[in-house]
Amino acid sequence: MEFGELLKQFLIDLQSLxxxxxxxxxxxxxxxxxxxSIPIDGIDMSTLSKRIGVDNSTLxxxxxxxxxxxxxxxxxxxxxxxxxxxxxTVSGEKLQFKIEQQIDHFGSKIFSKIPIExxxxxKETLSTLHWLISKHRLNS
Numbered sequence: 001m002e003f004g005e006l007l008k009q010f011l012i013d014l015q016s017l018x019x020x021x022x023x024x025x026x027x028x029x030x031x032x033x034x035x036x037s038i039p040i041d042g043i044d045m046s047t048l049s050k051r052i053g054v055d056n057s058t059l060x061x062x063x064x065x066x067x068x069x070x071x072x073x074x075x076x077x078x079x080x081x082x083x084x085x086x087x088x089t090v091s092g093e094k095l096q097f098k099i100e101q102q103i104d105h106f107g108s109k110i111f112s113k114i115p116i117e118x119x120x121x122x123k124e125t126l127s128t129l130h131w132l133i134s135k136h137r138l139n140s
Contacts (some may be wrong), residue, residue, distance in 0.1 A: 003048055013091075015029060016096065017098065017106065018032075018103075018106065021102055021105070021106040021122075022102050025095070025098065025099065026093075027039055028056070029096075030052075030058075031062060031064055031066065033061075033122075034048070034052060034062050034063070035065065035066065035088075035092065035095060035096050035099060036096065036099055036100070036103075037051050037052050038072065038086055038087075038088050038092070038096070039094065040084045040088065042075075042086060042087040043085065043086055044058075044080075044083050044084065044085055044086075045059060045063070045074075045083060045084050045085075045086060046083060048086060052059060053137075063086060066092070069091075070089055070091050070092075071088065071089060071091055071092035071095055072086050072087060072092050073086075073087050073089055073134055074086055074087075075087065094130070107125050110133060
């Protein structure tokens with residue numbers, strides 16, 4: 001299998017497993033991604049759209065749903081009145097914590113199935129892959 005095909009299948013499998021493990025949260029994968037990407041001190045919409053790789057109109061729709069469910073709030077950016085800052089509500093912080101717990105649990109289950117003698121190598125390889133993808137995103 002070529003690397004591109006392997007990467008695509010890995011992404012599909014990971015998303016499928018992730019959806020299954022977070023089903024109890026009653027959120028879509030894009031909503032979970034968005035909630036997981038908001039720092040406690042907030043983030044401006046432009047930065048957030050770049051971080052999760054969606055255009056502004058898609059981000060606005062996702063945020064509107066999360067506002068309706070009282071997970072985030074949107075305030076004018078004090079540094080630039082034309083833009084908005086997205087902040088987690090108390091409910092959003094609790095949900096973000098639950099999401100992180102689910103991810104950690106999911107990751108631990110998968111990682112525990114890797115033979116102990118290979119675990120460091122897998123971590124190092126994933127770290128390298130993450131670094132390369134992050135570098136590529138910055139240069140795109």
